[in-house]
Amino acid sequence: xxxxxxxxxxxxxxxxxxxxxxxxxxxxxxxxxxxxxxxxxxxxxxxxxxxxxxxxxxxxxxxxxxxxxxxxxxxxxxxxxxxxxxxxxxxxxxxxxxxxxxxxxxxxxxxxxxxxxxxxxxxxxxxxxxxxxxxxxxxxxxxxxxxxxxxxxxxxxxxxxxxxxxxxxxxxxxxxxxxxxxxxxxxxxxxxxxxxxxxx
Amino acid sequence: xxxxxxxxxxxxxxxxxxxxxxxxxxxxxxxxxxxxxxxxxxxxxxxxxxxxxxxxxxxxxxxxxxxxxxxxxxxxxxxxxxxxxxxxxxxxxxxxxxxxxxxxxxxxxxxxxxxxxxxxxxxxxxxxxxxxxxxxxxxxxxxxxxxxxxxxxxxxxxxxxxxxxxxxxxxxxxxxxxxxxxxxxxxxxxxxxxxxxxxx
DNA sequence: AATTGACCGAAATGGAAAATCAGTCATAAC
DNA sequence: GTTATGACTGATTTTCCATTTCGGTCAATT
Numbered sequence: 332x333x334x335x336x337x338x339x340x341x342x343x344x345x346x347x348x349x350x351x352x353x354x355x356x357x358x359x360x361x362x363x364x365x366x367x368x369x370x371x372x373x374x375x376x377x378x379x380x381x382x383x384x385x386x387x388x389x390x391x392x393x394x395x396x397x398x399x400x401x402x403x404x405x406x407x408x409x410x411x412x413x414x415x416x417x418x419x420x421x422x423x424x425x426x427x428x429x430x431x432x433x434x435x436x437x438x439x440x441x442x443x444x445x446x447x448x449x450x451x452x453x454x455x456x457x458x459x460x461x462x463x464x465x466x467x468x469x470x471x472x473x474x475x476x477x478x479x480x481x482x483x484x485x486x487x488x489x490x491x492x493x494x495x496x497x498x499x500x501x502x503x504x505x506x507x508x509x510x511x512x513x514x515x516x517x518x519x520x521x522x523x524x525x526x527x528x529x530x531x
Numbered sequence: 532x533x534x535x536x537x538x539x540x541x542x543x544x545x546x547x548x549x550x551x552x553x554x555x556x557x558x559x560x561x562x563x564x565x566x567x568x569x570x571x572x573x574x575x576x577x578x579x580x581x582x583x584x585x586x587x588x589x590x591x592x593x594x595x596x597x598x599x600x601x602x603x604x605x606x607x608x609x610x611x612x613x614x615x616x617x618x619x620x621x622x623x624x625x626x627x628x629x630x631x632x633x634x635x636x637x638x639x640x641x642x643x644x645x646x647x648x649x650x651x652x653x654x655x656x657x658x659x660x661x662x663x664x665x666x667x668x669x670x671x672x673x674x675x676x677x678x679x680x681x682x683x684x685x686x687x688x689x690x691x692x693x694x695x696x697x698x699x700x701x702x703x704x705x706x707x708x709x710x711x712x713x714x715x716x717x718x719x720x721x722x723x724x725x726x727x728x729x730x731x
Numbered sequence: 732a733a734t735t736g737a738c739c740g741a742a743a744t745g746g747a748a749a750a751t752c753a754g755t756c757a758t759a760a761c
Numbered sequence: 762g763t764t765a766t767g768a769c770t771g772a773t774t775t776t777c778c779a780t781t782t783c784g785g786t787c788a789a790t791t
């Protein structure tokens with residue numbers, strides 16, 4: 332088997348183990364066993380566990396980013412693009428599961444490396460949103476706002492609706508999530524009937 | 532000294548200790564010492580530590596609720612009331628500090644009782660918001676939405692702006708928080724061109 | 732009758748012994 | 762000669778268990 336194949340095999344095994352058991356609970360012996368190589372072989376391709384993890388994480392983040400970018404169509408509106416990206420990402424099982432496992436690990440054990448990984452993902456998402464928001468601002472598709480704050484709020488709203496809410500009530504479906512993102516973010520709660528009212 | 536005074540003295544001492552050291556780190560000996568009573572005396576008024584804590588927590592929650600209710604003026608709009616309640620609560624040091632300490636404790640040590648206490652507070656806040664949102668809906672002040680979801684989103688948005696955001700960037704000031712709650716919740720991000728009024 | 736603090740057992744803490752794991756390297760396989 | 766391997770090593774983690782701490786009681790005291 333070629334060196335390239337071996338490397339891929341190790342990456343596949345490691346990715347599987349990280350999404351199944353998290354960062355802390357995957358051992359290098361474990362990865363070697365799944366990949367059907369001796370443990371030493373891993374170290375001919377990756378200098379340590381951290382680097383192996385980082386490569387998997389970076390690949391996952393990059394794939395999500397590319398997927399998102401592939402869904403954006405400059406002919407469409409900001410919110411149309413937002414929703415098609417959201418849909419695509421929600422369907423995207425593979426990478427998703429790694430990040431869900433890492434979230435669990437942070438909650439339950441507080442593994443530092445898992446926390447870092449999620450922070451990196453968050454930064455990439457925020458940067459991506461900021462960029463899209465800035466573009467939408469330029470093209471006067473959305474109202475005046477600081478893209479950094481807007482990106483942050485959008486991200487938090489998304490997490491609140493998809494993940495936090497289910498700890499309080501029945502989880503929301505995809506359509507409901509779309510509906511509420513549109514309601515809160517795009518349209519606003521204030522009743523158009525009552526407009527214009529006094530701002531401070 | 533009367534039994535009533537003694538009881539109050541114990542409550543005051545316990546409240547002080549809970550907000551200073553959290554639930555786990557306040558001992559009954561500690562409370563007795565601060566209150567200047569024998570430890571046994573505490574147990575003539577409260578059957579155990581849990582009950583003592585609950586009484587303090589319930590009082591704090593009730594006070595916050597009453598404060599909020601006192602700020603609501605049915606002549607004013609939903610959002611006007613929302614902002615005056617928010618301002619009042621942000622100024623409300625006393626109870627605030629207990630809840631901040633409990634939040635820390637949940638983060639750092641994960642004390643179950645502290646988590647429960649904060650969950651109770653959250654429930655009361657959500658119920659209160661749901662009630663106000665339902666009222667606003669009835670009076671056609673806000674657009675159609677599920678009060679439970681809307682309350683949840685408003686709460687999360689508030690936490691995101693006041694507490695979460697400062698872990699990513701410079702914390703937002705009171706006016707900025709108002710501004711963004713108005714922008715995201717009330718008015719919506721979608722292009723002002725399509726709206727009959729100007730954004731800030 | 733009310734108050735107290737020494738006392739009790741359960742639970743938390745700390746630290747030492749045992750186990751586990753990331754990473755190395757001498758040997759084996761080719 | 763080159764690459765792959767797994768037994769080995771020291772650092773870290775986990776697992777005990779001895780000791781301490783703390784919530785709660787109650788016999789003695791006021």
